[in-house]
Amino acid sequence: MRLRWTIALAFIALAMLQVVVVVPLALRNLSRLLAAQQEARVDQMMIAVEAESARLREDVRAAMDELGQSQALEDVARDAAKVPAPPHVTTAAATLMRPRNLDVLALLDEEGRTLSSGHLPARLGEPDDPLFAVTRLAPKQVVPREVELSSSSGLVQAPAIVTARAVDWGDRRVWAVGGVLLDEARATSLSKLTGARVEVHSGGRMITSSGELPKAPIRRSIDVGTIAEIRLFFSGADLIATRTEVLRAFIVLAGLGFLLAIVAGFIISRRVTRPVEALTEAARQIAQGTPGVQVSGVPASGELKTLITTFNRMTDDLKSATDRLVASERIAAWQEVARRLAHEIKNPLTPIRMSLETLLAASQRGPVDERFMGIFKESAHAVLEEVDRLKRIVDEFSQFARLPRPSLAPLNLSEAVQQVMSLYSPHDGLRYVAELEPGLMVMGDRDQLTQVLVNLVKNAEEAMGSTGGAVTVKTLGAGAQIVLEVADSGPGIPPDLKDRIFEPYVTSKPQGTGLGLAIAMRIAQEHDGRMEVGNVPPPQTGAVFRLVLPRMSGR
Amino acid sequence: MKWLCLVLTPSLAFAGGRARAGGMLEAAAVVKSAHGDPLLADTPLEATLLQLTKLPPCKLGELSRPAPRTVRLVLKTATKASEVVTTLLRVRDTPSPYRVLLAPLKSATATSPITVEMELDGLAPDFEQVLCHPSLAVTPSFFASTAERLVANADPALPRPWLDGITIRATDARTADRLIAQRKAQVLLGADSGDGPLLYATYLIADPKLGPAFAQALEATIDRPGLTRFFVRPPARPLSTLVPPSSDPLGKKLGEVSWAAPSKPTALATPIELTLLYDTAVDEHRAVAERLQVKLGPLGYRLKLEALQRRQLRERLTGTFDLLLTGVLMPPQPAPALAIALSLAKENGRLSDLDGLSDSARTEAVVERASKPVPNLFPLFVQGLGVSASREVQHLSRDAYGLPRLDDVFLAPE
Numbered sequence: 001m002r003l004r005w006t007i008a009l010a011f012i013a014l015a016m017l018q019v020v021v022v023v024p025l026a027l028r029n030l031s032r033l034l035a036a037q038q039e040a041r042v043d044q045m046m047i048a049v050e051a052e053s054a055r056l057r058e059d060v061r062a063a064m065d066e067l068g069q070s071q072a073l074e075d076v077a078r079d080a081a082k083v084p085a086p087p088h089v090t091t092a093a094a095t096l097m098r099p100r101n102l103d104v105l106a107l108l109d110e111e112g113r114t115l116s117s118g119h120l121p122a123r124l125g126e127p128d129d130p131l132f133a134v135t136r137l138a139p140k141q142v143v144p145r146e147v148e149l150s151s152s153s154g155l156v157q158a159p160a161i162v163t164a165r166a167v168d169w170g171d172r173r174v175w176a177v178g179g180v181l182l183d184e185a186r187a188t189s190l191s192k193l194t195g196a197r198v199e200v201h202s203g204g205r206m207i208t209s210s211g212e213l214p215k216a217p218i219r220r221s222i223d224v225g226t227i228a229e230i231r232l233f234f235s236g237a238d239l240i241a242t243r244t245e246v247l248r249a250f251i252v253l254a255g256l257g258f259l260l261a262i263v264a265g266f267i268i269s270r271r272v273t274r275p276v277e278a279l280t281e282a283a284r285q286i287a288q289g290t291p292g293v294q295v296s297g298v299p300a301s302g303e304l305k306t307l308i309t310t311f312n313r314m315t316d317d318l319k320s321a322t323d324r325l326v327a328s329e330r331i332a333a334w335q336e337v338a339r340r341l342a343h344e345i346k347n348p349l350t351p352i353r354m355s356l357e358t359l360l361a362a363s364q365r366g367p368v369d370e371r372f373m374g375i376f377k378e379s380a381h382a383v384l385e386e387v388d389r390l391k392r393i394v395d396e397f398s399q400f401a402r403l404p405r406p407s408l409a410p411l412n413l414s415e416a417v418q419q420v421m422s423l424y425s426p427h428d429g430l431r432y433v434a435e436l437e438p439g440l441m442v443m444g445d446r447d448q449l450t451q452v453l454v455n456l457v458k459n460a461e462e463a464m465g466s467t468g469g470a471v472t473v474k475t476l477g478a479g480a481q482i483v484l485e486v487a488d489s490g491p492g493i494p495p496d497l498k499d500r501i502f503e504p505y506v507t508s509k510p511q512g513t514g515l516g517l518a519i520a521m522r523i524a525q526e527h528d529g530r531m532e533v534g535n536v537p538p539p540q541t542g543a544v545f546r547l548v549l550p551r552m553s554g555r
Numbered sequence: 556m557k558w559l560c561l562v563l564t565p566s567l568a569f570a571g572g573r574a575r576a577g578g579m580l581e582a583a584a585v586v587k588s589a590h591g592d593p594l595l596a597d598t599p600l601e602a603t604l605l606q607l608t609k610l611p612p613c614k615l616g617e618l619s620r621p622a623p624r625t626v627r628l629v630l631k632t633a634t635k636a637s638e639v640v641t642t643l644l645r646v647r648d649t650p651s652p653y654r655v656l657l658a659p660l661k662s663a664t665a666t667s668p669i670t671v672e673m674e675l676d677g678l679a680p681d682f683e684q685v686l687c688h689p690s691l692a693v694t695p696s697f698f699a700s701t702a703e704r705l706v707a708n709a710d711p712a713l714p715r716p717w718l719d720g721i722t723i724r725a726t727d728a729r730t731a732d733r734l735i736a737q738r739k740a741q742v743l744l745g746a747d748s749g750d751g752p753l754l755y756a757t758y759l760i761a762d763p764k765l766g767p768a769f770a771q772a773l774e775a776t777i778d779r780p781g782l783t784r785f786f787v788r789p790p791a792r793p794l795s796t797l798v799p800p801s802s803d804p805l806g807k808k809l810g811e812v813s814w815a816a817p818s819k820p821t822a823l824a825t826p827i828e829l830t831l832l833y834d835t836a837v838d839e840h841r842a843v844a845e846r847l848q849v850k851l852g853p854l855g856y857r858l859k860l861e862a863l864q865r866r867q868l869r870e871r872l873t874g875t876f877d878l879l880l881t882g883v884l885m886p887p888q889p890a891p892a893l894a895i896a897l898s899l900a901k902e903n904g905r906l907s908d909l910d911g912l913s914d915s916a917r918t919e920a921v922v923e924r925a926s927k928p929v930p931n932l933f934p935l936f937v938q939g940l941g942v943s944a945s946r947e948v949q950h951l952s953r954d955a956y957g958l959p960r961l962d963d964v965f966l967a968p969e
Contacts, residue, residue, distance in 0.1 A: 084784060085785075090785050120845070122846040122848060122849040122850075124785050150845040150848055150860070151860070153859050154828070154848060154852075154858055154860070155848050155857070
């Protein structure tokens with residue numbers, strides 16, 4: 001992965017890490033804070049509910065106190081024993097109940113029979129045991145009781161808070177038991193006070209409710225004795241709404257941060273990696289052999305600037321050193337070439353000089369005679385031979401020096417070798433054997449590869465000399481490589497020459513120039529290949545040369 | 556508060572040789588609502604109000620029997636004979652408790668614009684009286700109505716010799732008392748006292764499947780006198796026979812009948828739930844329904860209450876139900892009254908053999924049958940219309956149904 005992408009992804013990962021780690025933590029803490037505030041608000045509401053409950057009990061107590069001392073109730077006590085009961089007695093409860101905001105009022109005789117009932121007039125004359133039981137409690141005590149009411153679904157038990165007052169007339173006592181129902185009106189009142197949904201449950205069922213059930217309700221309850229439970233459901237919607245808003249803001253900010261991180265990551269990574277990439281490209285060019293590559297025009301600062309400066313200085317130094325080295329190598333090479341060339345030229349000069357001196361001495365000994373002519377012919381023949389040799393040396397040197405760059409094209413190597421080998425025929429004890437694997441394709445210059453083959457065959461012929469033998473030429477595929485192998489049955493390569501055999505002017509033959517194998521090596525290198533040399537395994541003798549080329553891809 | 560104003564144009568007629576006094580009669584009526592359909596407006600007060608604009612056939616002309624089984628009505632008002640025929644046939648063909656009143660009617664024909672000939676299946680000696688039942692009221696064509704005002708055109712045949720008009724204010728009892736006390740009203744319809752006949756009978760009808768156990772539980776706990784005294788608006792009295800006692804000697808015997816209350820049964824082992832239907836327009840029925848809840852609950856009968864409009868209640872009457880509380884305006888004659896009662900119990904066939912009897916034997920048989928209980932019909936109480944009037948209101952009388960004849964009164968100058 002490129003450095004630029006690595007740095008950009010690192011920025012993105014950091015941004016995501018922030019979102020993944022920071023946002024949940026912040027939300028959790030915020031939720032705790034909001035929940036605590038909500039709980040505090042609900043607790044305040046519940047205090048208000050308790051106060052309202054106390055006020056309701058106090059209202060009942062006050063209303064019944066006033067009723068207990070009223071003349072109307074005294075009149076009821078006075079006439080309660082009349083038979084039949086006068087209307088003002090039988091309807092008294094309903095009459096007395098309403099102005100005192102009571103929902104429940106029963107006037108009972110000393111035996112608990114109903115003289116009048118405001119909440120259930122139909123109970124007239126019937127006992128009302130649950131309400132009569134209130135008369136046996138402590139005076140003025142407001143207690144929860146279930147009272148019986150008529151409804152469309154039949155007689156039902158409804159929770160109420162009631163208290164009892166007694167009125168005496170002579171030796172007669174009339175009980176007034178009254179209070180208020182925990183009904184829809186109370187639920188509505190509490191709902192308005194608190195803003196919560198209020199449900200009154202009694203006997204395992206909900207008897208009334210007020211308000212809509214809020215989202216995410218927070219539930220509280222108040223027990224009304226053992227007869228009822230008032231459940232309040234406060235809204236947690238504020239908490240959810242706040243959390244949602246904060247979450248939304250977090251997401252937006254995180255998203256923006258994320259985008260900024262991506263953009264910043266790309267900008268910064270580009271800024272950081274441009275010098276590095278320029279340095280990498282420069283290093284690659286240097287590695288490919290381009291000396292003195294400089295990194296310039298790239299904005300950089302700090303260590304990168306220092307690195308670029310150092311790199312440029314280093315490439316300068318390297319170029320200078322390389323130039324010096326090349327110059328010195330070139331001089332050394334020319335010296336070697338001059339030495340070799342001088343050596344090679346010097347060798348024929350000695351026979352030429354000796355021939356000419358012999359000829360001169362013969363001419364000074366007397367007139368031209370038959371002996372002189374014999375010497376003359378022999379000397380002239382030797383001089384010509386050496387001159388030819390000099391000419392060959394110069395031609396090969398020229399060929400080595402002027403070797404052009406190969407013109408690469410798809411080439412069937414086996415076919416090319418076959419065509420060359422068809423020109424050779426046995427002679428002077430020499431045999432030519434071709435073992436060719438068909439269809440071996442390379443990218444190569446046909447003429448140059450032909451020259452390599454000719455050089456190697458010639459080298460083999462010269463190695464075997466007059467003793468004769470077999471020149472074996474093979475082509476074979478070896479994975480991604482193709483091998484052209486030329487083997488002879490000569491004496492083989494002396495070990496001391498093996499490492500230098502491809503250097504110019506290195507030869508084991510008296511008549512060799514030492515440039516044939518050097519030319520072959522150079523052509524091999526120009527084809528991205530190489531030359532190898534070895535000897536035939538004993539007991540046989542002979543040398544083996546291999547031209548190894550890359551197989552043409554796509555086959 | 557609704558005002559119902561009737562303006563009666565002056566009549567040229569004279570009554571008792573005295574000149575018309577004129578004036579507007581102000582009446583307060585303790586009524587929740589008024590029905591326009593005579594078949595539904597059957598409480599005494601509703602019938603009274605209805606008869607200010609609609610009259611039964613017997614008040615529209617003269618009735619006669621040209622043949623034993625033919626009754627002829629010769630109209631003496633502007634009412635058309637065809638309107639009478641239409642009304643009679645409508646009542647006869649509409650399911651209602653009053654349908655049986657016209658059971659003897661074989662056919663009704665308008666033989667002339669003012670003559671209606673009615674052919675009877677039998678002798679039906681009470682038929683002429685039955686034609687006075689308010690449920691048979693016809694809307695005379697001489698009434699015209701505007702949005703909130705009914706106007707009676709001059710009709711010399713109508714016995715309205717004195718008043719210029721009658722104004723009715725529908726209100727509650729307390730307001731009505733105040734209006735009387737403040738002399739803003741001269742007549743109170745729906746007062747707590749009155750001396751008229753009590754013919755508006757209330758029955759509890761039970762599903763026959765409930766059987767004698769329910770009848771025993773109800774009769775043992777109902778305490779009709781207590782129920783009537785404490786939960787029913789007076790004038791009222793308990794009703795322990797199938798029809799209210801009438802003023803004739805035989806009918807009076809019914810007032811002496813008293814059904815012995817059975818012993819109180821033990822409570823049902825498994826309580827059963829019953830639905831009691833009642834008329835939402837009648838306050839007493841709600842109170843009685845609650846009383847029944849209280850009384851029957853301990854015996855294992857849990858009553859659910861379902862309040863219905865009267866039209867719905869009458870429709871349910873023809874179908875099945877657990878318990879149904881309804882009131883009907885009985886004719887003063889025992890036989891047609893018993894026919895209505897038996898129709899409520901779906902026992903219409905019990906009177907089919909009476910037609911051949913003489914009047915006295917027929918009445919005696921009716922009284923005897925009305926004295927015996929029917930298993931699923933429980934008469935509870937009977938009510939009348941309490942009417943009180945200020946001193947200036949003169950000649951306030953009642954008809955056979957105990958309904959005040961407001962048309963007849965005149966206002967004495969103070």
